Amino acid sequence: MSDRYIDFANSALGHRLVGALGLPSPVRLERWQAGRLRPIEGALLLGGGPLVAPIAAFAHKLTDAVYSYASDAAPAQAWIPGHGPRLKAVVLDASALTSVEQLKQLREFFQPLLRNLDNSAHLVLLGRAPQSLDEPFAASAQRALEGFARSLAKELRNGATLQLLYVGAGAESQLEGALRFFLSPKSAYVSGQVVRLQACATQVQDWSRPLAGRKALVTGAARGIGAAIAETLARDGAHVVLLDVPQARADLDALAARLGGRSVALDICAADAGAQLIEQLPDGIDIVVHNAGITRDKTLANMTPEFWDAVLAVNLQAPQTLTQALLDSGTLADNGRVILLASISGIAGNRGQTNYAASKAGLIGLAEAWAPLLHGRGISINAVAPGFIETQMTAHIPFALREAGRRMSSLGQGGLPQDVAEAVAWLAQPGSGAVSGQALRVCGQSVLGA
Numbered sequence: 001m002s003d004r005y006i007d008f009a010n011s012a013l014g015h016r017l018v019g020a021l022g023l024p025s026p027v028r029l030e031r032w033q034a035g036r037l038r039p040i041e042g043a044l045l046l047g048g049g050p051l052v053a054p055i056a057a058f059a060h061k062l063t064d065a066v067y068s069y070a071s072d073a074a075p076a077q078a079w080i081p082g083h084g085p086r087l088k089a090v091v092l093d094a095s096a097l098t099s100v101e102q103l104k105q106l107r108e109f110f111q112p113l114l115r116n117l118d119n120s121a122h123l124v125l126l127g128r129a130p131q132s133l134d135e136p137f138a139a140s141a142q143r144a145l146e147g148f149a150r151s152l153a154k155e156l157r158n159g160a161t162l163q164l165l166y167v168g169a170g171a172e173s174q175l176e177g178a179l180r181f182f183l184s185p186k187s188a189y190v191s192g193q194v195v196r197l198q199a200c201a202t203q204v205q206d207w208s209r210p211l212a213g214r215k216a217l218v219t220g221a222a223r224g225i226g227a228a229i230a231e232t233l234a235r236d237g238a239h240v241v242l243l244d245v246p247q248a249r250a251d252l253d254a255l256a257a258r259l260g261g262r263s264v265a266l267d268i269c270a271a272d273a274g275a276q277l278i279e280q281l282p283d284g285i286d287i288v289v290h291n292a293g294i295t296r297d298k299t300l301a302n303m304t305p306e307f308w309d310a311v312l313a314v315n316l317q318a319p320q321t322l323t324q325a326l327l328d329s330g331t332l333a334d335n336g337r338v339i340l341l342a343s344i345s346g347i348a349g350n351r352g353q354t355n356y357a358a359s360k361a362g363l364i365g366l367a368e369a370w371a372p373l374l375h376g377r378g379i380s381i382n383a384v385a386p387g388f389i390e391t392q393m394t395a396h397i398p399f400a401l402r403e404a405g406r407r408m409s410s411l412g413q414g415g416l417p418q419d420v421a422e423a424v425a426w427l428a429q430p431g432s433g434a435v436s437g438q439a440l441r442v443c444g445q446s447v448l449g450a
């Protein structure tokens with residue numbers, strides 16, 4: 001469903017009116033277009049500490065315009081505030097900041113850049129996870145990065161985003177995959193996020209088809225976000241298996257045929273769903289995306305047992321049971337990737353959604369609990385928590401609530417199914433075993449549950 005306010009705010013008359021009335025003026029976000037090769041179309045600025053050197057080694061593959069600022073480590077031409085080009089992407093390695101005194105480098109680095117950012121610029125701050133540091137003041141300084149990053153993300157304009165990546169020991173080799181996502185339009189609707197990277201043995205071989213040779217199952221794939229996920233995984237080279245309820249068979253078959261994949265018509269809540277699924281996947285599976293989900297909204301006072309049970313069964317029980325079955329049967333391959341579609345409702349809570357929010361919070365808990373148990377097999381499990389995404393699900397929300405849902409975020413608009421799909425596709429990559437047990441929000445830094 002289209003957001004007419006964005007169309008209006010970006011028209012000549014609308015732009016003037018919106019400005020004069022002090023209304024939110026969301027920009028049209030730049031998104032990844034099919035056929036594009038380079039993650040960054042414009043200038044990339046590198047600055048800061050020791051992680052700049054490993055990034056500089058692959059930076060020329062991201063863009064041919066690499067600049068350095070406030071760094072001795074980057075073998076690139078210097079960027080001069082007021083004279084250098086507008087910046088499309090910025091990385092500051094703040095991992096060596098260990099004191100209050102040194103934190104001032106954050107202000108000194110970012111201040112001159114802020115008026116020199118291109119539209120839909122993507123900024124990344126790098127640090128070391130505070131929990132990994134023995135020295136309390138150093139841990140405190142690194143934890144300070146989180147407050148800084150989340151706040152600066154809220155101050156950015158013109159579709160710019162900012163994330164903080166805590167880079168663990170040995171995770172430097174996975175920075176390319178992470179930066180290809182967070183510095184490109186693939187992360188257009190992700191902002192203010194804190195992600196921890198750890199060492200990971202597997203690596204993407206071909207960046208134009210990072211999922212080549214991988215088999216991916218997507219539940220709820222007949223429409224909406226699930227269909228976009230299936231399309232994106234197929235674009236990235238995966239062989240896709242699309243699952244949805246038998247009633248959605250026509251749409252499912254049509255999409256599977258278009259993507260060169262296979263369809264499975266199955267209700268994930270059927271008593272024998274696990275056994276049926278295993279039978280349908282005789283060659284095993286590398287990537288499992290639990291996307292199927294439903295809402296049955298009522299305040300708790302009015303919640304029927306049927307509404308409660310249906311939501312918990314589809315959204316939480318089925319992903320638990322099916323993942324367990326895929327693991328027990330050996331169907332899920334080593335170095336597999338499991339991605340659970342949660343929601344910011346599961347983080348912030350939402351009136352009228354006790355059942356839905358419980359199910360989505362349960363998924364985040366499932367990722368946290370299973371991650372350490374699956375680490376030995378190289379399997380990662382993460383939740384993706386979308387905010388307001390323009391789909392049939394959100395089209396049914398009453399107008400005023402829908403408008404509030406769209407505007408109450410740093411980017412001032414709803415996201416698209418593609419935005420969620422890009423995050424899932426990144427987490428599905430071989431190198432994204434670097435991330436596990438985490439919840440990545442795709443919500444434009446919604447004020448809910450921030």
Ligand SMILES: NC(=O)c1ccc[n+]([C@@H]2O[C@H](COP(=O)([O-])OP(=O)(O)OC[C@H]3O[C@@H](n4cnc5c(N)ncnc54)[C@H](O)[C@@H]3O)[C@@H](O)[C@H]2O)c1
Pocket residue numbers: 219220221222223224225226243244245248266267268269290291292293294314341342343344385386387388389390391392393394
């Ligand atoms: N749209 C949003 O703004 C939003 C926000 C946060 C989270 N999410 C989550 O993203 C996921 C996809 O959302 P959407 O907006 O695309 O929803 P949607 O209703 O458009 O699509 C959901 C799909 O799941 C399928 N499905 C439902 N029950 C099933 C079952 N028992 N077995 C097999 N398939 C089943 C449906 O047939 C449908 O094709 C859901 O988990 C949802 O909770 C969506």
